[in-house]
Amino acid sequence: MRFIPSLLTLAVCSSFSLQANEAEASIERVTVQGDLRQQSVQQLAGSIAVVSEQDVKRTSAQHLDDLLNQFANVNFTAGASRGRYIQMRGIGERSEFVDTINPSVGILIDGIEYSGLGISGISDLAQLEVFRGPEATRFGANALAGMLNLTSKGPTATPEGKLSATLANYNSRQLAAQYSNSVNSQLGYSFALEQQNSDGFIDNAFLNRDDTNNIDEFTGRFKLRYQASDALALQLVTHFVDQDNGYDAFSLDRNRTTLSDEPGQDQIRSKAVALQADYTGLAFATVLAQLSYLTADSDYGFDEDWSYVGIHPDEYATTDRYLRARDQLTLDYRFISTPQGKLAGSDWVFGLYAANKSFDLTRQFWNWDLWQADSFVSELSRSNAAVYGELTTPLSSGWSVVSGLRLERYDDDYSDSSGNAIKNHDTMWGAKLSLNYQVNTQALVYLLASRGYKAGGVNGDALAKAVGGDLTELNSKASFKPETLYNAEFGVKGSALDQSLTARVAAFYMWRDDMQVKGWLNPNSGPQFAGFIDNAGSGRNYGIEMENRLQLHPQLALFLSASWLKTKLGDYITLDGENFSGREQAQAPRFQYSVATDWYISDALTFNLSLQGKDAFFYSDGHNARSKRYELVNARISYQLADWELAAWTRNALDKDIGVRGFYFGNDPRDGYEPHVYEQFAEPRRFGISASYQF
Template sequence: MRFIPSLITVAICSSYPLYASDTETAIERIRVQGDFRQQALQNISGSVAVVGEQDTKRTSAQHLDDVLNQLANVNFTAGASRGRYIQVRGIGERSEFVDTINPSVGILVDGIDYSGLGITGISDLAQLEVFRGPEATRFGANALAGMINLTTKGPTAAAEGKASVTLANFNSRQLAAQFSNSVNKQIGYSLSLEQQSSDGFIENTYLNRDDTNNIDEFTGRLKLRYQASDALTLQLVSHFVDQNNGYDAFSLDRNRTTLSDQPGQDLIRSKAIALQADYRGLPFANVLAQLSYLTADSDYGFDEDWSYVGLHPDEYSTTDRYLRQRDQLTLDYRFISSPEGKLGNSDWVLGLYAANKSFDLTRQFWNWDLWQADAFVSELSRSNAAVYGEINTPLSDGWNLTSGLRLERYEDEYSDSSGGSINNDDTMWGAKLSLNYQVNPQALIYLLTSRGYKAGGVNGDALAKAADDSLADLSSKASFKPETLYNAEFGVKGVALDNSVSARVAAFYMWREDMQVKGWLNPDSGPQFAGFIDNAGSGRNYGIEMENRLQLHAQFALSLSASWLKTELGRYITLDGDVFTGREQAQAPRFQYSVAADWYLSEALLVNVSVQGKDEFYYSDGHNARSSRYELLNARISYQLAHWELALWARNILDKDIGVRGFYFGNDPRDGYAPHVYEQFAEPRRVGMSASYQF
């Protein structure tokens, strides 16, 4: 911890001008889209990381997975073929099987809730924002630990377009195209299309195939903007995602070679539409409103035994498959004070939120008690209603106070094919109080406290199996309570007038109450597991995160993000009697860092080199399996012509095996089902070339 004061000193020093001249126009202009009001990144109290198009180019990122490694105190888990579950400051889910989860870190794409579905294409990325720490006032129950907010490119006044192609090893291809324009002064539009495909990074020696863990994803996004009047702007947003990925990731030999005779799948087809309105005709406030609808069908399944019939006399051969249908309708209606509508000198926000979501599941599995194929069907309907507000009050001499509050009510109705039926409901509240000192236009010091929350829910798997004598202990796990997170944070942000130095540092301490953890019961040490979400008393998460950029020369820039994190489980004893009290929490590496250098060898030739590192971490709160510490080395060289850009790139140059999901149990009959750490690995060494044409 002795290095923390020096980091804060760097941030404070970087906030002062390097020369005494009026260069206001040179100040960093990154504006955060996901907050109540669009404002400069340097002026927002709270820890927010922003990723733009140029940042994704640095590592030739093609998916959200490729971006998250650049960010401090952000981790992710591959729930299936892609990284779908995100952890911020060590808090977040790792998977979704029978029970419907309420994510601790939500995902918004153009304001539409994709939490739990993940993100496919990012070729039309305009800006990605990662809010770290509880953001309940702004985002509600899906932002206990933070929020991912992605904004895609929209309509433009003049014609703009881009087409790109990428080829890489493992038979990988990416085709993308975007075009935007205006029909007239009132109507504009944008369209983006992207197709990604790859054989994946697994060889199935039994089937003699290298595409059982393949990637095949299509993403289409359309925006129509209509300037109805000087006071009213309407925008229609439409998304379509068709993901047909394979899932064959775990190996009995604990490497990238599998033996599955029935490889699984990870299919998602989703459609979403949103109507957004921006009305500025009221004398006291501007009105922002969004009505959105999303429907998604998913098919996620895998070969449970990871092998083939005939491997060993003590073998078993089963599959597990989860067919889900999700429908959601959400409304967010917000009043934002205009200069004429202030309360004294205070700006204010008042909003209403309502959502109705349904989750239907059909699980096809092998019933070990009946010794036959079986199915389990469940239905969950959830309604949310919330009212929220925020007031920003200037004090004196650069000081101001921001206070926010959100009240939210949720109601669940659950039923399943085993006769289980339960209703859950609760009223939750979140808040934020921030004291900010604007040292000068380029520097901010803030001290904030915030309270976040996460809804409780129903353990359908536990409820269905509680009648089994061998699983009677599950009767107490039919449901679980909401979780609450308290956060105290001190931060410093600064940027030099000429943008040669920018720095952001945040130190935080978070306290979790009734923290939700994933539990498993394995009564006979066989292939039958019962999963449930449990409340584990309390937990602590504290640390520091920083992001700096140094323009060391007109042709050379250095970017650095780093974090240190300490976590601890409160009193937690599993149903199997394992004691995890005081242990570090899952998916919470002690340190992370990313160092990137951008070197312009000429006006047209650019070299990017980056190194990303992460400490080891536990894969679960229910066992002690851990990942390995790693460093990733990436490089890219690009040449810019008038309209063309050509690039050669490589990721994970050292070809490290990076674990993105891990279990600890026995699944190999060849060694008597002795327990091992089984891991799913991220991509190995990737080498490719890209070409894009922009006009």
């Protein structure tokens, strides 16, 4: 790690020699849309990566999964047709089955919360921001470890449009269209439509099909902006997602060939609407408000035995299916001080937040205790209310202190078909305090302390399976408490005046209290175990992450992101007596890196090449199954002809098998149910051609 001090020095020194007035005129400003005050990324304390449309094009990304490998200290798991659960700095969930989880890393699209639902299309991406570390002051309970904030393209004053199409192997195709315009000086609109299809990357040998893990996704987004007066701007945002994907990912032979006779499905249909208001009519503050509503229905199921009837005399043949309905209504009011409204010379933000969410589940499964098909129904209603604020206090030339606080209360009302009825509530708080030295408009040195949290919940799966048995063990397991994360961070951000160099480095140390870990109980001494979440563990996560851009030549740019991470579980002993205390946490690779180049061969011809690597990591905190270290090679060559762009590309050019979810247990009757590491793999070698017309 000897290069780190040099990089920190370079980031600062590259900006010290620049005159502030020159920087004001020439600096490229990247505004962070998800920040409370929408500041430049170079002036905001915290580890934040910003991705533009050009960054997406560089790797020919078609989905969020295709983007995540380029971020330092960001990982994800699938366990479904798409990657839906994200980890940052080694913290984050890996799946959601019976019990409703509070994600450690949330997802916002145009200010609407999609945590746990994932993202379908990104063809209309305007900007993606990756917040790493606790962001409770800004985002609340869904940002214990970080947040993804995606902004789609919106209305424009003049007509703008784009049509694009992609054809790729595995019978993959994508069509997308975007258009924006204004009706008059007050009213503007935009819409984006996208359809993705693919047979997927699995061959089902029993059914003789190659589309049992297929992709079939439609995404539609519409925005309508109205300038009601000089002081009031309104915007209506609507989203529609229809995902009808297959799910047949795990193989008894531990490859990409399955034997399932009843392949599963991963279907989501969601609709969302938001009304946003921006009011500047107050002398002391600007008011930003958003009221949003989302409803989503999902159908997720799989063939539990991964095989067919008749494979072996000791076989079993069952399926597991989860039907979910989710409704959420959120309201967020934010007051941002104007120059006239400063408080004793300090800028301030004050906000109010309220949300009501309901999660309904119907699970259809095989009950091993009753030896018959069974169902389980649960309902969870959650109400959240929060007040938050932030104060930016200037000290002396270039120095300032930023302090933030959020108080949040949640109330849960849970019931299920087993007769359980539980009410939970808690008051949580998050905070941040940073000391910033703004060298100039292009360079920042900061020292940050922050506290994040996520809500607790109910172990409905364990309680339901314990009906009729001895509940003594579960008396203290019916609910689990919130988790708290403390973060200390030092960072440097700097860029040269001509943008020939940009460097961002952050070193952090985080400790987790009441760490939520997965455990198992056998309440009725039968073949059926019950999963539950406990607060039995603690954890430590520390490391460093960096992102750099270097313009080596007017025709050649180099991009580098890298991270080193060390994690540690606290006291954690499983029900089987396995002691994992002190072991590395799950989904926490020690290192990650991404190196990419843009070579502008001519005004029309561009070549992009990238290499992404990730160390091996544990798949779970409850077993020792590990992924394999891997490197990904991606390439793209494009030709610009007037308003047309033609491109040929490849992803995972070396055809590596990359695990995105892993289990360790026995599921194959042919070898006596001997335990193995079973993995779900990401996409193999991909290649395709894309064409777009912009007008």
